């Protein structure tokens with residue numbers, strides 16, 4: 001009962017927080033599959049790990065807006081060195097006139113806003129006083145959203161040019177973009193594939209890779225985001241050059257990064 005109640009509140013909040021934006025375009029981008037998102041959340045200690053899949057479902061309600069939270073088109077040769085990079089790719093308020101009326105819309109950067117969105121959710125979690133039922137539900141909404149996006153963050157192709165979208169430097173990378181589009185689903189399912197081949201061995205390897213990270217501030221979080229994003233992009237670039245999907249070792253490294261970050265963040269805000 002409580003589970004379905006939270007589910008509907010989650011959808012409600014997600015829709016009404018962002019409904020005022022009429023920005024639409026057509027594109028397609030998936031994510032780690034639901035099993036991988038739930039695995040990351042479970043290993044991080046979240047109570048309802050499958051809820052980490054919800055942002056992929058909510059996304060379908062308003063695809064052109066919500067999809068920007070799931071990726072960033074990092075230029076292939078870029079290595080992000082400064083946390084200022086994160087602040088450049090965000091959702092901005094703009095005003096437009098429609099039928100003679102001035103209305104506010106929210107416009108996400110076309111290169112994707114995942115890094116900013118993770119910071120935005122963390123700041124909301126930090127500020128929240130969980131004294132009321134409403135705020136407890138809000139906390140869950142932020143928590144399961146951030147669980148999802150921290151999952152996507154480690155996916156190599158979510159940090160690589162996608163199809164015909166501009167990358168963070170404003171340039172287009174048609175070959176890398178096509179590789180991303182053609183291989184996206186195979187990357188998304190890579191962890192699940194390796195996991196089911198040998199669950200025991202994967203569990204042991206993941207457990208040995210999970211690290212304790214101190215997240216006490218936005219700067220701590222940004223530092224971790226950059227580490228995971230740069231590592232993801234390096235793997236994506238290697239896979240593109242060698243025309244392959246990530247190896248088991250590459251996938252486990254990335255998934256462990258997500259688990260370590262989510263676990264630390266959960267422990268520091270719960």
Ligand SMILES: [Zn+2]
Pocket residue numbers: 030031032055056070148152
């Ligand atoms: Zn996603």
